[in-house]
Amino acid sequence: MRDFAAPVAFAVLLSLGTELTHAAEPLAVPRPAAAASAVPADSARTVYMQRDANGKTVFTDRPAAGLVTERRWAIEPEDPEAAAARREASRAQSDRVTERIQRSIDQQQQHINELQIEQARAQGAADALQAERLRERERQDEPRYVLLPPYARPFGHGGPHRPGARPPPPTPPAPLLRPLAPPVQSR
Numbered sequence: 001m002r003d004f005a006a007p008v009a010f011a012v013l014l015s016l017g018t019e020l021t022h023a024a025e026p027l028a029v030p031r032p033a034a035a036a037s038a039v040p041a042d043s044a045r046t047v048y049m050q051r052d053a054n055g056k057t058v059f060t061d062r063p064a065a066g067l068v069t070e071r072r073w074a075i076e077p078e079d080p081e082a083a084a085a086r087r088e089a090s091r092a093q094s095d096r097v098t099e100r101i102q103r104s105i106d107q108q109q110q111h112i113n114e115l116q117i118e119q120a121r122a123q124g125a126a127d128a129l130q131a132e133r134l135r136e137r138e139r140q141d142e143p144r145y146v147l148l149p150p151y152a153r154p155f156g157h158g159g160p161h162r163p164g165a166r167p168p169p170p171t172p173p174a175p176l177l178r179p180l181a182p183p184v185q186s187r
Contacts, residue, residue: 044074044075044076044077045061045074045075045076045077046061046072046073046074046075047059047060047061047072047073047075048060048061048063048069048071048072049069049070049071049072049073050063050064050067050068050069050070051067051068051070052066052067057070
């Protein structure tokens with residue numbers, strides 16, 4: 001856990017912009033020959049991890065005399081041209097990845113749109129089929145009218161089926177000659 005926490009804390013300090021430019025005692029660190037020729041030796045930075053008497057860890061570029069130094073890191077600044085080239089390569093790769101992801105998103109959206117169009121067509125066809133079935137059922141359920149003998153007259157002889165023709169007025173019933181039963185008296 002301690003080996004992991006120290007580099008993480010060191011990286012946090014570097015990202016916060018602590019001033020690591022003035023090393024109190026430059027440490028001689030073996031460097032590859034190419035790196036030594038590209039960057040001057042005096043531009044290396046050294047970061048110290050020290051622990052005080054209370055157990056508190058301190059990261060600094062200026063070691064304190066009373067603290068125990070547990071680790072040291074020598075950091076060499078990078079070449080600005082190489083850094084710019086790496087940034088450009090990284091940006092180009094990022095652009096390619098972004099473009100590929102956008103193409104994938106566009107294809108998925110197009111596929112979703114096509115599916116929605118196909119679903120709408122299928123729903124329209126299903127609705128049309130259901131409407132046709134309802135019309136067919138209504139045609140089958142239509143009442144059939146049959147003319148019975150009093151209305152069945154030969155064509156052209158008038159009747160209630162001709163427009164403008166009036167039915168004859170009803171004939172009143174024949175009067176009764178005598179009552180059928182004697183009237184009932186109420187008590």
